[in-house]
Amino acid sequence: MGRVRVTKHEQLRGGGQGTVWRATRLDTNETVVIKYPLDSLDMSEGSADRRRFVREVRYQSSLRHAGIMPIVGMNLKASKPFFFMPLASHSLEDLLKSGPLPEEVTLSIVAEILAALEYSHDQGVLHRDLKPANLLYLQDRWVISDFGLCRQIDSNSTTITHVGTVVGSLAYMAPEQWDNAHAVEETADIYSVGQIIYHCLVGEEPWPRARIGKLEEKYRYFISRCVAEEPVERFQSVSEMRRELELLTAPQVELASPTTRANELKTEALAGRKEAVSRLLHLIVDSSDDEVFFKEFVPSLPLEILHYMHEKDPVAFEGIVRTFDEYSEGGHPFDYTDEIADFFLRVIRVAKYSRPIRRRSLRRIMIVGTYHNRFHVGEVFAQAVLLRKKDPEDVKYIASLLADDPHAARFMGPYLKQYSLPREILKEL
Template sequence: MAGVKLFKIRKLGAGGQGEVWLAREGQTQEIVVLKHPLDTLDVSEGSADRARFEREVRIQSTLRHDGIMPILRIYKSPTGPLFTMPYAEMSLEQKLANGPLTETESVDIILTIADAVGFAHSEGVLHRDLKPANILFLNGRWVVSDFGLCRDVNSDSVTITQSKTVVGSVAYMAPEQYDDAHEVTESADILSIGRIFYHCLTGKVPFPYFRRELVPARFRYLITRSVADEPSDRYQTVSEFRQELELLVTGVPDLTPPMERARALNAESLEGDSEATLSLARLLVEKADDEVFYKDFVPALSVETLSEIQKCAPQEFRQVVSAFDQFSEGSHPFSYTDAIAKFFRNVAFVAPDDDYTIRRLVLRRILIVGASHNRFFIGEMFASIVSKMKEAEDILLVASLLREHQDEARFMSFYLRQHSLPTAIMAALPSE
């Protein structure tokens, strides 16, 4: 390379704004990693691409932390700026190619990443492209690298990271980065950490599907909250995320049976304790694979408790309803069938009007459980709920369900015809 005493050995990859090469430093003969701008970028003086690359160099070289990849040397060349870093043994992406990690190793890696990212946030820097390929093993510890898509929150510039420009890698990227990458907050990096944690524990790339049931139960709430679609539903700071993870792995285990804990928290929730409501919601998410506990406790939840959970923990509310829906499949004794229907009726009372996913799930379950058990009580309940629906979206939802489940609709037909219903619903009923 003219003017620079560096000799390329082989290309290691490309990402963000640059190409990465294994290289040898001419004078010291040291093996290093060389990064320079992609050939497709405009690195002329004053260009946005050059400014973006120089920003990465500046930020990564001034973030001094054991968990952040150091920069060894910065060079100037006729083709633009470039820099060298130590050669890491491997990336987390390479390690995960062999399958999931143990819980202990996964937690250690995530705590290390969180510590480094938390430091960057404290310095006003958001990474925005956290992924296993950018987590490298160097000198016995994991470090965060590649700040090519970072944002300096202390800068008002919108020329380097333009509004409405998508940055990040899809499997680990926060959805709001699709809308406006310049306006993301710390919670975007927290989502990425949560998805990396998921990958470590399950061995699965969190795309296109995120399967919560694959996550070990004790980490389920933490990861689910971390990767929530809505930024406001996630942890708001890395410190908060880290503290909760440390509590999970170092705290004294609660030996109280889940039923006793749930009943105690439910009683406190009914007395107006919002922290108890949140703890109850977390417990229900954590125990979502405990069928015995769910079938015993969840149907007994009152409208008041369900309403409080929906207000305090809307994401957990949806997860609990979805989990109980799965346990409601199949045949049940008549009394328990009625309990299932009553639970979903209560959910219908407290679910937000615009949450059509929950409303559809509720109506589908009542429809199926009533018809499959030939329960007149549930038939009347279903018809009563439908008769109170006035919005066009709800009417179309009911009509769609009836058309999709014609056998069940045939059972419900008698009860529905006792009410004056919109034409769209009546037309979806099987002919008599």
């Protein structure tokens, strides 16, 4: 991009790490926004402030996507460098001043932002300062702007952020940015988007935290995953987050119908109507591709119904357990981790004659407890081991699990040592 002459008019609010002005581009007579660094910043040659400003321009101008604000001119060699962009009509922050947004409006905005963010991450650029003020409506689409705090994922540079340096806007900033803003991953941007979605749906800034109970029930698990305190408990990529949101917001007939019918059949089964168990079993199997339904409903199945299902159709029952085990991979909010463990303990109680199901269940309890550091799951794992301590093959399998994962052996050790267990298990602790 070459140098382009502009005429400045009035200063606009916002701008993050700089000041912005409405201006006219003289060669095209186009109204644009011109951005300068703040007067308080050091723009001397080679300074950290100047490098940050130049970096913002270069990263943002290199990202070619309809959902990212384009840069249409720049002069980075001037004593006070600047760049300019098209003039957006308003920001998401402007919209939110009137309160919560309709669900369909929120979803439309988020879909466009996630598409742009996924592209940015694919190009190796983290934003690190996503907030409503940086989401702008340009012509007929929503775009991400203000890459002043972005970072190249594979960069080893520490000239902009150091350990102990906080970057980002408090209400939307991932907790780990307080500790080491340079070391954050894609999950930091996912946290910010979760906070933004919460703000849109609830109508209040998520400070000091998002109050999950204020959300419509169907969004609570999703948002809690986005804004989990530990990065490992969040969605690990924008694509994963997008898929989950698509499942969650599928047409009502596709989403709510299986959940409603499943709860009705569960009530009938608990009332002693055995035919309802068979229908419920088939409904769950037929809905195995619906991850949201599986995660919300399957852990709620009580011991009595699990027992009936296992008796009725052991093959279908094993398929349900296997599918839920697959959906239990990765990080989860702490309370949901406990639900996973409790469910698999019930499965172990039921599956007395199915070694593959028991082994799958033991492994999952051990993994979710260890890698979420959950004392409740430690106790659950100990209870599961006690149930199987008289089965030589299960004892051998439990010992191999602990031997293959020393971290799990260390974590589970205090819980298992409370009980009298076979020597093969104790020697691995």
